[in-house]
Each structure stands twice: as structure tokens, then as C-alpha cells.
Amino acid sequence: MNASLDKIYFDYAATTPVDDRVVEAMLPYFTRQFGNPSSVHIFGQEAEAALEGARETIARLLGVSSSEIVFTGCGTESDNLALRGVAFERKLRYGADRILISPVEHHAVSHTARQLADHFGFRLEFLRVDSFGMVDPDYLQKIIDRDVAIVSVIHGNNEIGTINPVAELGQICRNYQVPFHVDAVQSAAHLPLKGLEDWCDLAAFGAHKFYGPKGVGALFIRKGTPILPMLTGGGQENGIRSGTQNVPYIVGMAKAFELAQTEGLKIHASLIQFRDRIISSVQDNIKGSHLTGHPTLRLANHASFVFEGVDGNQLLILLDAAGFACSSGSACKTGDPKPSEVLLAMGISPPLALGSLRVTVGKYTTQEDVEKFVSVLPLLVHKIRKMSLELKGR
Incomplete structure (x- = not known):
């Protein structure tokens, strides 16, 4: 869809x-x-x-x-x-x-x-x-x-x-x-x-x-x-x-x-498959990535992360430009990004909490959608980290 x-x-x-x-x-x-x-x-x-x-x-x-x-x-x-x-x-x-x-x-x-x-x-x-x-x-x-x-x-x-x-x-x-x-x-x-x-x-x-x-x-x-x-x-x-x-x-x-x-609960297997594909791909291909939330006792459609050295709002903007609508735990529309209270309560440091990403799939998600996403996300995370290093080196 x-x-x-x-x-x-x-x-x-x-x-x-x-x-x-x-x-x-x-x-x-x-x-x-x-x-x-x-x-x-x-x-x-x-x-x-x-x-x-x-x-x-x-x-x-x-x-x-x-x-x-x-x-x-x-x-x-x-x-x-x-x-x-x-x-x-x-x-x-x-x-x-x-x-x-x-x-x-x-x-x-x-x-x-x-x-x-x-x-x-x-x-x-x-x-x-x-x-x-x-x-x-x-x-x-x-x-x-x-x-x-x-x-x-x-x-x-x-x-x-x-x-x-x-x-x-x-x-x-x-x-x-x-x-x-x-x-x-x-x-x-x-x-x-x-x-x-x-x-x-x-x-x-x-x-x-x-x-x-x-x-x-x-x-x-x-x-x-x-x-x-x-x-x-x-x-x-x-x-x-x-x-x-x-x-x-x-x-x-x-x-x-x-x-x-009724029928919604029947699609759980596919949602979990998509969710776990995203989670495993992020963990395997993006260094400094951390899954947030329980590894198994979590909603069937829900994958969420924090990334070291990444601005979550900047990542959302790049994802949107690349054709993917995702969200973050930070207050990205206020003009004053703050760490997520949820992530802080879990013991995640404020700088790391600012690098959050939430990816949630649904009944109109396809395998092709997921594969496109997992191929693009590592490139965008790398791009943000590289830009951050270049700015620090000036």
C-alpha cells in the first residue's frame, strides 16, 4: 500500500x-x-x-x-x-x-x-x-x-x-x-x-x-x-x-x-517475519546500533532502535527523502529535540536516546518494501555519521 x-x-x-x-x-x-x-x-x-x-x-x-x-x-x-x-x-x-x-x-x-x-x-x-x-x-x-x-x-x-x-x-x-x-x-x-x-x-x-x-x-x-x-x-x-x-x-x-x-491476528506470522528481518538486518549491518524494547515480548509489527553518533531527526528526514515514512522517539516537530522520556527511563543515555528510530509494519507491508528499506538504511546511517565527523573536523 x-x-x-x-x-x-x-x-x-x-x-x-x-x-x-x-x-x-x-x-x-x-x-x-x-x-x-x-x-x-x-x-x-x-x-x-x-x-x-x-x-x-x-x-x-x-x-x-x-x-x-x-x-x-x-x-x-x-x-x-x-x-x-x-x-x-x-x-x-x-x-x-x-x-x-x-x-x-x-x-x-x-x-x-x-x-x-x-x-x-x-x-x-x-x-x-x-x-x-x-x-x-x-x-x-x-x-x-x-x-x-x-x-x-x-x-x-x-x-x-x-x-x-x-x-x-x-x-x-x-x-x-x-x-x-x-x-x-x-x-x-x-x-x-x-x-x-x-x-x-x-x-x-x-x-x-x-x-x-x-x-x-x-x-x-x-x-x-x-x-x-x-x-x-x-x-x-x-x-x-x-x-x-x-x-x-x-x-x-x-x-x-x-x-x-479475528483476521488481523492471523497476519501475525508475516508481521513478525518482517519485523525480525528488519531487526536482524540492522544488528548485522549497522555497527553501534541497539534494539530498544524487549527482544521477543514485543508487538508483532514493531522494531525500534537507537544508533550511536546519529541524529534521529536527521535520519527521519533522509529516510523520508529516500521514500520511507518512519518515526523517532524524540520531539522532532517541536524545533527543540529532546531525548525520549521512555528511553531515558530504560537507562539509555541522553545523547544515544536522540538517535532513535521506530519502524512499524502493517498489513499492507510487502517483502519488497522491507528489502528496499534494509538496503537503504545502513547507507543513510553511514552518511549521517560521516557528515558529523566532517563537521567536527572543521
């Missing part, structure tokens, strides 16, 4: 193209069946039927009750609702004021937790991670107590691909009756999630990570989990998230999730 001339897309962790079947499922709800699901007439009834059908689909695939699915505007909103809603409610009810997160969370979680600490009197504490960015369950067991409002841990890391032991972490939280939230935005496209209520109380999803539309998400909220609504108004979504539901996008999300959790 080369949407832009001869460009090759290797940034599936950032977003995915919408599957044609998802577009087809959405189209009627933009035009013929356009009603507001809160309206009582036939137009509203049709929209409500589509809305609840989508909710049933997602709930069935997760093995939960449809009443435990709340639709939101995106994965970020789902994370925000989970952290803020549960933290405020548990503080009001029980005085619980500690928030435990890992230092390798997506900013949707880490920035939300930081704001709760800076402005609302919560105490933010970070769980320990190892050199692969994996959370240590023993450390959670050591510091958790009933005064914890919520624990939040990313399932499959968006930057380094590491898959966390969420079932073990969730059981520890349940033993202390502390709500456990999982950011499943990345993992929904690659890991089976049926039965997640056995190990978590909340889980966030975003449709555009699994070939659905941008601008729609969902939050699983296990029955009985205390949560304060963050959007008030008409009382939609069982009063948890007011606002007229985006029916076309919700229908699209349900279709995309169904595809991801």
Missing part, C-alpha cells in the same frame, strides 16, 4: 489507513441513516440500533457486557476519562490520593497524571521498569496499598513495542481492590483481548490504530468501577460521557475492531 507515489509507509504505530470494508460499513450513516441516536423518531431509532449494535460487537469480542463499553472521541480521551474519572471519584469516596503509573506511558496517561498531581492534590509515583521498558510486578506489590486511587500501565508500548505483564499487574491491584487501567491503544491491533475483565478494570482503545477512522475511541469500564463523568450534558453513554455519539465512526470502529481481533 503506497498511497503517496512511491513512498513506503513504516509508521503503522502512528496511524493506519482505513480498511475499505470499514469505509463501506460507515457510509450509510453519513447520508441515508443520519439520525441522532437520542431522537425518538425512526431516524433516531435507526441510529440508536447501529450504535448499540457496534457496542455489542466490541463487547462480544472482549467478552464483557455491552453496558461496560463507553464510546469516546479517541484513545487519548479514553485514557483521560479513566485516570481523571476514577482518581477524582476514589478521592471523594475513600480519600485515595496516590496515582501509580510507569515511566514509559504514552503522554495521554503521563501528562494527565502529572496534571492531577500538580493541580489537584494527588501524589504521583512511578513504577520501576527494567532495561527493556517492562514494568516490575514485584515493585508494584511492594508499594501498592488501599490509598492508591488508580494504577495505569501501558499494554503494548507505542515507542519500543514491549508488552507488559498486565495480567500479573492486574491481579496485584485486584488483591488490594485498587482499579487497574490499561492503555490498550497499540495492543488492540496485535493481541487477543477477550477476557480482559479478568485482569483489568478499565482499558482504552483508539480506532485509527487498527485500520479504523481517526476521531473515535472506546473505554471499557468494568461494572462496579467508581468513576466520575468528565463530560456532562445530555447523559449519553450511561451518563459517563455526554455528547451526541459519532455514529458513522462508531460503526467503523466496531467493524475495524472485529477485523483486528
